[in-house]
Amino acid sequence: MKKLYLKDIAKNLDVSMTAVSLVLNNKGDENKISQETQQRILDYAKANNYVPNQLARGLSRGKTETIGLIIPNISDMFYAKIAGSIEDRAMERGYTVVFSSSNENPDKESRLIKSMLNRQVDGLIIASTQQNSKDIKWLQKGKFPFVLFDRHYPEINTNYVIVDNFGGVSKMTKHLLELGRKRIGFVTILSELDAMEQRFLGYKLAVEGSQGKQQELIVESLKYDNYTREIKNAVTRLVRGKKKVDALVFSTHYLAKEGIIALKELGIKIPQEVAISSFSTISGFDLADPPITAVFQPIQEIAKASVDILIDEIEKKNTLFDNYRRRVLDVKFEIKKSCGA
Amino acid sequence: MKKLYLKDIAKNLDVSMTAVSLVLNNKGDENKISQETQQRILDYAKANNYVPNQLARGLSRGKTETIGLIIPNISDMFYAKIAGSIEDRAMERGYTVVFSSSNENPDKESRLIKSMLNRQVDGLIIASTQQNSKDIKWLQKGKFPFVLFDRHYPEINTNYVIVDNFGGVSKMTKHLLELGRKRIGFVTILSELDAMEQRFLGYKLAVEGSQGKQQELIVESLKYDNYTREIKNAVTRLVRGKKKVDALVFSTHYLAKEGIIALKELGIKIPQEVAISSFSTISGFDLADPPITAVFQPIQEIAKASVDILIDEIEKKNTLFDNYRRRVLDVKFEIKKSCGA
């Protein structure tokens, strides 16, 4: 039951620690350890269930095959799924994932970055609060490998993986217009996030159109802190107020969820009175009556791209360092009954 | 920009590494380092943003302040939330969390346990596949600190944190009976999980009753692998078949979700034709029309109890080692319209 160390293998087999280490790291051949010795070592290690101490290994080699993942909130389905996919992909490539949630707090994000660096992760994948350019620039300057996803800093040159927020919302909004809706409201979160800005712009483009007949922009922006309380008022204003919208575009899934609940409570019929669509989904959207039209983010692809870009950077490091990799992924738009299609 | 090490601090301040290490670990006083020296070291470290290498620290101290979390699936809202809460609580107590998903695969679970041990985690929190008693017993024998949650092995003596599955379902089922439903169906996953067994028994107790007028047990068990495909048939059999149930109890949230979708597709009215309730929820349940009656698991408490039990064990270790800590938490039962209340 007591732990078996490299040293023990060496002693028991009467070879050097060097030999054992080399063989177990697949460097036996290139270091001319005889096949026979290699086999003895491998057999013994396997038979005795040897597992190396990764701390020692990491300390010695200066790398840990670990990547740090920082997300705003693991309880958000979107990030939870991303985290799952990132873990899967990382594992496929031989890396372990350490994650932490920043809870949308830039200070916590900053502390987490530091803490992950202490723990000697080889690289970071971050969905930033986008209010932490200080650390991002610092990572940049220190040439530490990292990839931003979902949220990026438009003014900083970094690797990133995002989706086509603009296109997604504009397509969604146009679709509503094509279905004959005239007064389309946009419900969003008051935020500096570029993603949110892009979604708004997508809505704006669609509504203002490039052709002649322009529609009015009708927007409600809620604070992240209290949107659950405020959304009912917002929705009421939009639907029952002067603006009298006949369609709503929600900029994100959690808003949509609360919005739909509010609409139901108010007894507003979807899609007869007001058509609904949402950017990004939760699994419950097809439980709603009617099911909700929404833009789907390509979770697996985001995860895969992020991990792959990061690991490439970690492993090649100095080669193409000024060649930032950006990926803007397409989104899928699934039409359900809520938009009155 | 280059990294600052303990050694550098010592050199620059012309003191020993010992002094620096002791002071930075708050052991200055007990080792009689003068206040003045302590202050110099602290100031210098702070000013230069010193952060210790945790690998070296861990290697040297034989502990890492890290706990490993193994869950079946981070994309499941229940586990995602648990993971979030575990992380929060662990951080409060000064620990970092490393997580991985087993995807309900006992082999992967086994590999993950080994891999986490290599990485020198101080303890493990596991929602096991419950088909891996080998490793659990092995951890037990090695006196390695761990806590099971959500799933436990009834035949093995371990720490665990679970909820009152039996009571939750039986309460839910009784409630349906009290509302006048006569023929209550139970939809569950075919599984060896004790939790599932307990939920079934809760249903059984409620339906068979202790009094005279016994009702019939009507059960559909689906395979985990293909429940999404099979559920529609199962529901059809129950509602439209000979059994003609007038209420359904789902043993778990993902079954309920698919079940409700199936019912809608079949045009079956909830709760008029069939009342619905579910053990455990997803956030979308209140989007459904009508909202779904369900048992809520006390996520934060599960997380807190698991972390606290684990850390106590890690830190006190040898003291009360044969005193396994078990916690069976109460569940909340929220009545919504779907059960016909």
Add this chain to the structure above:
DNA sequence: GAGCCTAACTAAAGCGCTTTAGTTTTGTTG
């Protein structure tokens, strides 16, 4: 002013591994 304390400090071993710079052994060749 020798002996002893205490306060303040430090040298160096050790954590378990990797890797560089060897050394030893064997085999080949003229």
Add this chain to the structure above:
DNA sequence: CAACAAAACTAAAGCGCTTTAGTTAGGCTC
């Protein structure tokens, strides 16, 4: 069979920290 190369192997330093077992300097006591 001396000379040398190749094959097979190893000693030991080093990764950055903690901690044990000291040492040193100064102050008191009698």
